[in-house]
Amino acid sequence: MNLVHYWRAMSGIIGRELWRFITQRERFISALVRPLIWLFVFAAGFRAALGLAITPPYETYILYEVYITPGLIGMIQLFNGMQSSLSMVYDREMGSMRILMVCPLPRWFLLLSKLLAGTFVSILQVYVFLAIAWFYDIHAPWQGYLWVLPTLILSGLMLGALGLLLSSFIKQLENFAGVMNFVIFPMFFMSTALYPLWKMKESSALLAKLAEYNPFSQAVELIRFALYGQFDQHAFFYTLSAFIVFMAAAIVGYNPSKGMMSKKGGG
Amino acid sequence: MTINNSSALCIEQLSYAYSGKKALDNVSFSIQPGECTLLLGPNGAGKSTLFSLITRLYDSRDGQINLCGYDIKRQTRLALAKLGVVFQQSTLDMDLTVMQNLLYHTALHGISRKVALPRIQQELERLNMYERRFEKIRQLNGGHKRRVEIARALLHKPALLLLDEPTVGLDVPSRLAIVDYVHQLAAEENLAVLWASHLIDEIFPDDHLVVLHKACVKAKGTVDEVLAATETTSIKDAFYNLTQGAAS
Numbered sequence: 001m002n003l004v005h006y007w008r009a010m011s012g013i014i015g016r017e018l019w020r021f022i023t024q025r026e027r028f029i030s031a032l033v034r035p036l037i038w039l040f041v042f043a044a045g046f047r048a049a050l051g052l053a054i055t056p057p058y059e060t061y062i063l064y065e066v067y068i069t070p071g072l073i074g075m076i077q078l079f080n081g082m083q084s085s086l087s088m089v090y091d092r093e094m095g096s097m098r099i100l101m102v103c104p105l106p107r108w109f110l111l112l113s114k115l116l117a118g119t120f121v122s123i124l125q126v127y128v129f130l131a132i133a134w135f136y137d138i139h140a141p142w143q144g145y146l147w148v149l150p151t152l153i154l155s156g157l158m159l160g161a162l163g164l165l166l167s168s169f170i171k172q173l174e175n176f177a178g179v180m181n182f183v184i185f186p187m188f189f190m191s192t193a194l195y196p197l198w199k200m201k202e203s204s205a206l207l208a209k210l211a212e213y214n215p216f217s218q219a220v221e222l223i224r225f226a227l228y229g230q231f232d233q234h235a236f237f238y239t240l241s242a243f244i245v246f247m248a249a250a251i252v253g254y255n256p257s258k259g260m261m262s263k264k265g266g267g
Numbered sequence: 268m269t270i271n272n273s274s275a276l277c278i279e280q281l282s283y284a285y286s287g288k289k290a291l292d293n294v295s296f297s298i299q300p301g302e303c304t305l306l307l308g309p310n311g312a313g314k315s316t317l318f319s320l321i322t323r324l325y326d327s328r329d330g331q332i333n334l335c336g337y338d339i340k341r342q343t344r345l346a347l348a349k350l351g352v353v354f355q356q357s358t359l360d361m362d363l364t365v366m367q368n369l370l371y372h373t374a375l376h377g378i379s380r381k382v383a384l385p386r387i388q389q390e391l392e393r394l395n396m397y398e399r400r401f402e403k404i405r406q407l408n409g410g411h412k413r414r415v416e417i418a419r420a421l422l423h424k425p426a427l428l429l430l431d432e433p434t435v436g437l438d439v440p441s442r443l444a445i446v447d448y449v450h451q452l453a454a455e456e457n458l459a460v461l462w463a464s465h466l467i468d469e470i471f472p473d474d475h476l477v478v479l480h481k482a483c484v485k486a487k488g489t490v491d492e493v494l495a496a497t498e499t500t501s502i503k504d505a506f507y508n509l510t511q512g513a514a515s
Contacts, residue, residue, distance in 0.1 A: 005377025012374025020362060099358045102322045103375035104348040255326075 009105055010113040017117035021124070031125045034079065035072040036132060043068045055196060057228035069138050070224035071193025074216060076129060077122045077156045082184055084118035085163030089170050108251045115164060119156030126152055144227040151226040155219035158239050161246035168253025191217040215242035274333070275300050275427040275459030276321070281330030283316055290316040292482040294330070298475070300426065303453040303460040305470050308479035309510055314463040315355065318431050322352055335426050351420035355431040357412055359404045365391070365415050366400040369422060376423040383422070390418035394448065410441030417445065428452070430462045434469065467502050478509050485509040
């Protein structure tokens with residue numbers, strides 16, 4: 001087993017995922033429609049209702065659409081992370097996951113490669129979204145578009161690892177819809193994606209506390225600061241720690257001695 | 268416990284249980300290179316569990332599995348490199364072409380494109396599938412999909428080929444073609460084959476048999492040895508005696 005083998009396998013897994021994404025036009029379009037509706041409809045309507053004070057990283061008064069953009073980037077990655085884990089449950093039920101699991105490489109490496117593949121797909125979606133948002137007059141400094149890339153890798157990995165962890169505990173595809181509702185919606189709405197923390201504190205201290213500890217909030221803040229050329233150290237370490245915890249738990253979940261396959265018996 | 272290093276597969280005193288219910292109970296047998304072994308058993312006998320343990324999708328808590336002398340638990344990657352598998356359910360990606368599916372498999376096994384392409388051509392030509400290499404899997408019929416899966420399982424030159432009821436749902440000509448091809452592979456390429464089935468007409472006279480019933484090995488050996496042990500003249504009768512007779 002040499003490094004070339006690892007490289008070829010990882011390239012194969014990422015290439016397959018990107019190819020599937022590019023050829024599945026419906027998936028590409030629906031991944032973009034969701035955040036764009038939030039941007040064009042929800043944010044436009046909500047603009048008048050929510051007054052925003054000047055808070056870092058912003059140096060001036062901003063429109064609500066500008067505030068919500070990093071949250072919607074996080075939303076793209078959150079949905080993508082959950083969708084790729086959904087596809088893993090599907091692959092496992094349909095059997096194609098077995099081919100991956102019986103190849104002669106460590107399981108953690110295979111799971112990490114799958115995760116990276118999903119993250120690359122989400123980054124593609126994010127940049128297309130940012131391009132459309134640019135035409136809608138949502139402009140970040142040009143360096144921000146570069147700075148945001150490493151943070152997108154980290155946030156994508158963290159949210160993908162969470163999806164992976166969930167998929168390791170889900171025995172059947174049917175059970176996934178419920179988990180999606182219990183994870184995606186609370187995570188998204190209980191975060192700084194739609195409203196700033198200080199605004200939330202005005203209505204509920206508990207909600208603000210929950211949002212502060214929500215790893216999705218930290219990922220969104222990491223993206224928000226990076227988009228304006230700044231580094232949020234606290235958000236970085238929080239997101240990194242969450243990724244390590246989720247990934248380690250997912251690897252344990254996919255350990256054969258814990259039984260990742262649905263134990264249906266058979267012939 | 269003695270492990271024979273020359274065996275392609277050696278299973279010793281293997282047991283496995285789902286929530287206290289035994290799926291495999293003290294199973295032992297071995298397969299030599301060039302040997303085609305049919306694993307026979309009714310539904311629920313433990314065949315799929317055994318395959319999941321050999322492929323390390325499950326962990327064997329009791330007993331030992333060795334592939335070409337490598338312990339599947341301790342030398343997992345070396346052991347898996349020697350293994351080609353065709354699962355009961357199709358494991359091909361329906362939206363990719365035959366070629367893309369096969370290249371994906373070779374990438375997972377660390378085979379360069381330069382080496383992979385001629386191998387893919389060779390395996391597909393042997394199965395009369397090369398001209399279909401750019402077709403999507405979704406467009407192929409059941410028999411052709413199975414051929415692609417067999418070709419894929421051989422691309423990394425395994426020493427042991429596992430087939431989990433690969434002919435289920437196929438028409439008679441497709442079924443016979445696959446049975447003939449796999450037997451030919453075992454004979455010509457010195458490939459060890461473990462073929463799970465409950466179809467008795469897939470057995471050739473020179474094959475070895477392992478009859479699994481209610482988690483236990485009821486009989487093992489060549490066709491003649493199993494017939495002699497059960498005092499029967501046909502595999503059908505022997506299978507009936509071992510499974511129905513034992514069931515009562």
